[in-house]
Amino acid sequence: MILSTIVLVVLDGAIANVALPSIALSMQADAGSTVWVVSAYQLAVLVAILPCGALGEIYGARRVFLAGVALFTAASAACALAGNLPVLVVARFAQGLGGGAIMALAMMNLRAVVPERSLGPIIGVNAMVIAISAAAGPGIAGAILSVTQWPWLFAVNLPLGAIVLIGGRLLGKMERADRQLNTRALLVNTLMFILFFCGTERIATAPVTGVALIAAALACLAALLRLERGSRTPIIPTDLLAEPAFRVAVIASVCCFSGQMLSYIALPFYLQHSYRMSPVLAGLYMMPWPIATAIIAPISGRLANRVKTAWLCATGGTLLAFGLLIIGFAPSDPHAIAFLTGTVISGFGFGLFQTPNNRILLLSAPKARSGAAGAMQGTARLLGQTLGGISMSIIFTLLPISIALETAILTASACAAVASVVSLSRGRYEVAGKA
Structure with a gap:
């Protein structure tokens, strides 16, 4: 049931991009305005994810999780019924708030119902489900749009959301934290992510404004840390980040997801520019x-119980870096065999890295702080993907496309290599399967 809600959120993020042209045509909106259908969702997830982790610890993970599912489902209905773009954007923002809680x-x-020794395989299955959902999203969106209108892309969420809400009582219970949410800290956290998101959106087109907004976001971060100084359970989990295993896992995750996002943006351009492929064929080559990530993720989860996380993550990061180098710098061939080889190696490396890294991040936190750990895991992923997107925008702005694509692939490989090195640094204090 929990995995089904993750499918719900991942699929929704994947299919919305495909629907943008149809939405723009239906609502007679320009492309720039329509992009906010995607951006509003991403911004809401960033704003909500850390506070929802704290709320889950205070009021109960099951209660807040199901509230997120209810909001996501209701907002999906609002998206399907939206008659104009502003209403759709607001509904998408509400969807993102629910998605952040999920x-x-x-x-x-999961930690409330799964024995700790089984977390590795379960997290592996989770990674497999995410990979399959992300891969299937564009195809599902295309199939739906081929037979009906874009509102049905959001309406399909309703039955699954209802099933999860009905079965919600099957979720386990965990002890609640004896504390209250700091309202001022919550407001500063919200402002911080809004400024950061708006700054990253403008960094390529208006660098001065973008840098100023990001600097303001950093000032909010400093204020937030000062507000929560001395708190045993802060929104930004500085108590968990003080633990070496948790801190290393977060840093490595940011680096790995930066490389992944750079790759996912650059590679379709690379295929269409260097190999003259159509967008459809480029999608197939991606x-x-x-697929490779979906295959290796559950295997990696089982290995995590027997092999040191440092070794698994370092191997995964190295494979990801090596696969990207093959893609970008192997001699070209008519059938792009080198590209396919590189993507398979990269996918295996990404899956081999993510499962044990996420597992050790979760297990490094006490059960009572699992909400903060899960929220930080999601934040690390979103932050890495955002930094990857910023890097790609800057590279495209500064360099001609042929040089920009090679530079982006090399930068993505370097990010994966850094993730590998960072992961190795925890080997001196780690035992197999533990932090």
């Missing part, structure tokens, strides 16, 4: 990456 508390709910 992402933050999925792992906390498929081996998520």
Whole structure:
């Protein structure tokens, strides 16, 4: 049931991009305005994920998780019924708030019902489900749009959301934290992510404004840390970040997801520019990456109980870096065999890295702080993907496309290599399967 809600959120993020042209045509909106259908969702997830982790610890992971599912489902109905673009954007923002609660508390709910020794395989299955959902999203969206209108892309969420809400009582319970949410800290956290998101959106087109907004976001971060100084359970989990295993896992995750996002943006351009492929064919050539990730993720989860996380993550990061180098710098061939080989290796490396890294991040936190750990896991992923997107925008702005694509692939490989090195640094204090 928990995995089904993750499918719900991942699929919704994947299919919305495909629907943008149809939405723009239906609502007679320009492309720039329509992009906010995607951006509003992403912004809401960023704003919600850390506070929802804290709310789950205070009021119960099950209660807040199901509230997120209810909000996500209701907002999906509002999206399907939206008659104009502003209403759709607001509904998408509400969807993102619900999605943030789901992402933050999925792992906390899993930890309540799954023995710790089984967490590795379960997290592996979770990674497999995410990979398959992300890969299938565009195809599902295309199939739906081929027979009906875009509102049905959101309406399909309603039955699954209802099933999860009906079965919600099956979720386990965890002890609640004896504390209250700091309202001022919550407001500063919200402002911080809004400024950061708006700054990253403008960094390529208006660098001065973008840098100023990001600087303001950093000032909010400093204020937030000062507000929560001395708190045993802060919104930004500085108590958990003080633990070496948790801190290393977060840093490595940011680096790995930065490389992944750079790759996912650059590679379709690379295929269409260097190999003269159509967008449809380029999409097919991208498929081996998520397929390879889906295959290796559950295997990696089982290995995590027997092999040191440092070794598994370092190997995964190295494979990801090596696969990207093959893609970008192997001699070209008519059938793009080198590209396919590189994407398979990259996909295996990404899956081999993510499962043990996420497992050790979760297990490094006490059960009572599982909400904060799950929220930080999601934040690390979103932050890495955002940094990857910023890097790609800057590279495209500064360099001609042929040089920009090679630079982006090399940068993505370097990010994966850094994730590998960072992961190795925890080997001196780690035992197999533990932090």
